[in-house]
Amino acid sequence: TTSGLLQENSYATLRRKSDEYGVEFTAEATAPVMTGDGLAHFAATDRPMGEFWLRSPSHDKPADILDAVSGSHIYGKQVTMSEAFTQIRAQWDEHPRLLKSLQDRNYALGINNLVYHVYVHNPWMDRKPGMTMDGIGTYFQRDQIWWKPGKEWVNYAIRAQQLLQYGVPVRDVGVFIGEEIPRRSVLPSSLVDALPGIIGTARVQRTDSLLANAGLPLQKIAGVTTGANMYRPEDWVDPLRGYAYDSFNPDALWNQTKVKDGQVIFADHIAYSILVMPGKTALNPNGSQYSWRTLDRIKTLINEGATVLFQDIPQTWRGKLSAAKTKAYQDLLGQLFSALKPFPNTTLQSKQIGKGRLLLGAYEAQDFSALNIAPDVLVNQGSNPHISWNHRRFEGGQLYFVANQDSMTQHASLSLRNKDTYAYRYDPVLDKLEPLSFKVRNDRSVIDLVFDAYQSSFILTSHTKLDLPQYHRSAATPLPGPWSFTPEGLNDKQPMRQEEPQFWTTSTDKDIKYHAGSGSYETGLNIKHIGKKQRAYLQFSAIESMAEIFVNGQYAGVVWTRPYQIDVTDFIRKGDNKISVKVYNTWGNRFWYEKENPTVEKKIKTTASDKFLKDLQPSGLMGIVEVVWLDAT
Numbered sequence: 078t079t080s081g082l083l084q085e086n087s088y089a090t091l092r093r094k095s096d097e098y099g100v101e102f103t104a105e106a107t108a109p110v111m112t113g114d115g116l117a118h119f120a121a122t123d124r125p126m127g128e129f130w131l132r133s134p135s136h137d138k139p140a141d142i143l144d145a146v147s148g149s150h151i152y153g154k155q156v157t158m159s160e161a162f163t164q165i166r167a168q169w170d171e172h173p174r175l176l177k178s179l180q181d182r183n184y185a186l187g188i189n190n191l192v193y194h195v196y197v198h199n200p201w202m203d204r205k206p207g208m209t210m211d212g213i214g215t216y217f218q219r220d221q222i223w224w225k226p227g228k229e230w231v232n233y234a235i236r237a238q239q240l241l242q243y244g245v246p247v248r249d250v251g252v253f254i255g256e257e258i259p260r261r262s263v264l265p266s267s268l269v270d271a272l273p274g275i276i277g278t279a280r281v282q283r284t285d286s287l288l289a290n291a292g293l294p295l296q297k298i299a300g301v302t303t304g305a306n307m308y309r310p311e312d313w314v315d316p317l318r319g320y321a322y323d324s325f326n327p328d329a330l331w332n333q334t335k336v337k338d339g340q341v342i343f344a345d346h347i348a349y350s351i352l353v354m355p356g357k358t359a360l361n362p363n364g365s366q367y368s369w370r371t372l373d374r375i376k377t378l379i380n381e382g383a384t385v386l387f388q389d390i391p392q393t394w395r396g397k398l399s400a401a402k403t404k405a406y407q408d409l410l411g412q413l414f415s416a417l418k419p420f421p422n423t424t425l426q427s428k429q430i431g432k433g434r435l436l437l438g439a440y441e442a443q444d445f446s447a448l449n450i451a452p453d454v455l456v457n458q459g460s461n462p463h464i465s466w467n468h469r470r471f472e473g474g475q476l477y478f479v480a481n482q483d484s485m486t487q488h489a490s491l492s493l494r495n496k497d498t499y500a501y502r503y504d505p506v507l508d509k510l511e512p513l514s515f516k517v518r519n520d521r522s523v524i525d526l527v528f529d530a531y532q533s534s535f536i537l538t539s540h541t542k543l544d545l546p547q548y549h550r551s552a553a554t555p556l557p558g559p560w561s562f563t564p565e566g567l568n569d570k571q572p573m574r575q576e577e578p579q580f581w582t583t584s585t586d587k588d589i590k591y592h593a594g595s596g597s598y599e600t601g602l603n604i605k606h607i608g609k610k611q612r613a614y615l616q617f618s619a620i621e622s623m624a625e626i627f628v629n630g631q632y633a634g635v636v637w638t639r640p641y642q643i644d645v646t647d648f649i650r651k652g653d654n655k656i657s658v659k660v661y662n663t664w665g666n667r668f669w670y671e672k673e674n675p676t677v678e679k680k681i682k683t684t685a686s687d688k689f690l691k692d693l694q695p696s697g698l699m700g701i702v703e704v705v706w707l708d709a710t
Contacts, residue, residue, distance in 0.1 A: 080113035080258050084121075092121040103158060106141040108259035109360065115140075115261030116254070116326040119148030124190065128160035129183050129310075131176065131215060135301040136165055139310045143262035143324060146187035151251075151329040153344030156190050156242055159183060162215040163194040165299040166689045169665035171215050172223055172622035173230035174638045178531045180234070181480035182310065185465035189241035191234055193217045204682035206664050212685035216664075222594060223661040226623050229635035236505040240535055241478060244471030249450055250322035251341065251349040253330070255361030256368055256395050262324035263358060265316035266308055271355040271388040274441040275317050277459070283312070299689050314482050318459045319444060319452030321468065323347070331374055336381035339433070350450045352378070356388040365392040369406050376413055380431030384448060387437050390414050422447050451521075455492040464489045464528070474539030481528035493522040497538035500524065501545070504534055506638060512545050529639040548612060548707035555703045556602050556656060562697075564589050564596040565659075578658075578698040580621065582666065591693070593667035593680070598658045598698045604651055610709035613649050617641040618700025620660060627657040642705070649704070662696035669693065 088104065095102035101123040108115030119125040127145030130137040142159060149157040161183070162176055180191070195214035199207035205220045221227065252263045269281045276284075287306040294305040316322075325343065333344045340348035354375075357364035372391065379385055391414075394406050413428070413435055420427035426437040436448075443459065444452050454477060456464045463483040469476050475495055481487045500513040500522065513536065515524040524536065560575045567588055578598050584590045607613070615626060615633075623637035628648035636643050668681045669690040 078258075080117075083107065083111055083113040084117055088118040088121040095123070105160070106138070106144045106261070108144070108261040112259055114326050114328065115144045115259065116148040116151065116324065117328045119145070119154070120152045120328070123154070124156045124158045125149040125152075125154055126158040126160065126192070127188070128163060128194075129179065129188075131162045131164040131171070131179060132168070132298065133163070133165045133301075134296070134298060134307060134309065135303045136163070137310070139308060140261055140264060142183060142186055142188065142310075143264065147262045147324040150187070150246055150248065150323045150347050151325045151333060151343040153333075153346035157188055158190040158192055159188040160194050161191040162217070164213070164215060165301060166212045167209070167214065167216055167685060168299075168689050168691055169216070169668050169685075170663055170691050170694050172637075172663055173227060173233075174531070174622060176215070177230075177233075177533075177638055178480070178482050181478075181531070181533050182314070182465055182482055184237060184241055184478055184533075185314075185467045185480055187246060187467065189238050191238070201682075206681070206683045206685065209683060209685040212689075216685075222663055223623050226625050226635045226637065226661055230623075230637055232508075233505055236508060237478070237533075237535075240476055240503075240505075241467065241469070244469040244476065246347055247321065247453060247468040247470050247475075248323050248347050249320045249350045249445070249453055250317060251343070251352045252322055252324045253352065253354045254324045254326050255355075255358070255364060256327055256366065256371065257361045257363060260326065260360055263355060264308060265313050265322075267358040268316075268353075268355060270357075270439060271353055271386070272317070272440045274443050275320065275445070277318055277443070280313075280316075311482065314463060314465045315456060315461045318461065319455040320450075321453065322353075323349070325352075327368070327371055331370060334374070334378060336378055336383050336433070339382045339384070341378055341383045350384065351445060351448060352383060352385045354385065354387045365389050366395050367391045368395040369398070369402060369409065372406075372409050372413065376409065376430065379413075379433035379435055382432035384434055384436065386425075386440060387414075387435065388439060390437065420447070451494050452492070453494050455521075457488075457490050458492075461489075463487050466491075473541065474537060476538075477536040478533065479526070479528075479536060480533035481531055484530050486530060487528045489526045489528060491524045491526065491536070492518070493524065493536075493538075495522045495538055496520070497522070498540045499538065499542050501537045501543065502526075502534050503537060506533075507642070507644065509644075510537075510543075510545060512543075512547055532639055546610075547710040549710055550705060551611075551708040552706045553616070553703045554602070554604070554706070555701055556600050558600055560598050560600045562596060562598050564592050564594070566594050567592060578700065578702065580619075580695045580697040580699045582693055582696045587670070591666045591670035592696070593662060593664045595659055595661045596697055598660065600656050600702075602654045602656055602704070604649065604654060604704075607649070607651050608708065612644065612646045612707040614642050614705045614707065615645050615656070616703050616705045617658075617698065618702070619695075620658075620698055621695045622660075622662050624661070624698065625659040627655075627659070629655055630657075645704075656702075658698050658702075660697050663694070665691060666693055666696060 103124040105126045125145040125148045127141035128138045196218045269284045296305040342348045417426035428435045467478040502513040503510045562573045626633040631648045672687045
């Protein structure tokens with residue numbers, strides 16, 4: 078078949094050549110562009126890879142991400158890559174904080190290695206922003222204004238990815254993608270018929286509404302018109318409300334599975350507590366068709382202790398069978414689906430087969446507790462549109478990546494299927510680890526957290542107690558001002574006095590107002606006393622878009638995302654202190670100004686289009702700045 082030739086002549090050949098030359102092999106998704114199995118080729122790769130796009134719903138690849146993650150998991154790979162932040166056309170307002178929630182959402186899905194899109198060779202040293210890929214992608218190259226401080230955003234990725242590549246993913250649910258060609262991972266929206274109770278009423282109804290597509294509404298983004306009712310990954314945070322799932326294909330089912338302690342283990346890697354065999358889906362219109370080999374393998378797994386849920390009874394077989402095989406197939410159906418009985422406290426039918434059980438029907442309950450599968454990570458009692466998460470286990474402990482996907486502060490009560498003695502919160506932005514208190518309720522660890530807009534953390538648990546200092550906020554000292562602001566590169570402009578920092582885009586001077594580059598805000602602060610065990614943090618109200626912080630002439634670090642905070646304990650001193658904040662923005666304001674005013678000096682020199690520019694965006698430092706004091710407990 079074409080699918081088989083794709084595997085044997087293409088990916089198997091590349092695997093052999095990679096081994097021959099001692100290099101790693103990575104590949105992105107295949108289906109449905111190629112007529113094949115969208116997961117099978119990842120068996121040949123070292124690093125499965127997907128891609129996600131920024132503000133480009135017509136081109137985004139949510140199924141590519143799930144293909145890469147699921148392919149990585151069912152074939153036992155440790156690293157799952159993704160092309161990151163591609164977009165139809167740059168809008169020139171892109172900066173790390175704008176990109177973080179998209180980054181975190183994909184970390185929560187299982188991506189743990191980013192490939193940034195895009196760095197284009199720029200042959201000119203005197204033209205900025207210079208060469209681009211016709212404006213496609215996110216401008217991630219040397220003449221990006223925030224290129225230098227942007228290193229701290231990359232450091233965030235390095236810290237997060239180190240942890241996200243550690244240990245083994247925890248996934249309770251495995252979903253079969255079917256045997257149709259082409260085939261690929263199952264989006265959560267395609268599980269509303271098989272798992273309506275787990276998905277939840279609101280999302281089931283929303284999915285039905287989108288599929289109805291009443292009135293055929295349209296949307297136009299970056300010049301591309303699409304239907305407005307398409308799948309949006311941001312609407313599917315925590316899709317199974319406490320459980321994580323992977324998709325699996327026939328090849329992995331046939332060749333990579335075994336049962337241990339009632340769980341199905343793929344490639345000696347991840348143990349799944351339940352396998353789900355959905356009915357008809359968009360890419361599997363004959364959902365009730367199964368090959369003899371698939372059903373026979375399912376029967377073997379159930380016999381050995383697995384729990385398998387079929388949405389429908391198979392109605393026919395795939396492929397051409399002899400009379401003897403046809404009878405064997407019908408006998409197999411009888412062995413699996415005859416003499417079904419109601420399963421207690423559910424609407425399902427069931428049958429005990431060997432050590433395991435077969436279940437039949439749509440799963441209407443809100444969780445799998447009736448099957449003795451408690452929710453893994455339950456956020457706000459299952460009402461959770463904003464907090465994404467990713468759970469991994471390692472020898473001696475557990476780690477959870479948890480991220481707020483909302484632009485507002487969110488409170489999250491996390492109920493974990495976890496009995497570890499100690500918990501810690503790690504902030505990958507500040508590179509800070511601190512003890513975390515929790516309560517035990519109904520044999521579960523319950524942790525209450527507050528997340529600022531787009532904030533993320535790791536929760537680490539173990540039976541090992543770490544000797545970490547604990548601090549509590551004791552006081553805050555506002556920086557009284559006045560401040561001096563100097564725009565960098567505008568040599569004819571004098572420093573401006575400000576009683577409190579103001580965005581430079583509020584200036585009446587158009588050269589300053591539309592300045593693309595950096596600007597420095599400076600002030601002094603007299604400190605009367607510093608305790609021996611006190612820590613000091615600078616806290617900012619608003620920064621657009623990121624800033625380097627200097628205290629008494631020493632570089633203290635970069636602030637680029639909420640909560641706009643940085644530890645300056647090692648730099649601040651008793652007596653007089655000088656605080657300098659160098660803020661970087663993007664090329665967008667100047668680009669837009671020149672487009673709207675053709676007669677002004679042309680400072681923007683680039684091959685990129687000005688078609689999708691935004692109007693004036695805030696730039697600089699704004700609002701109250703204070704020193705927050707923390708005392709050791």
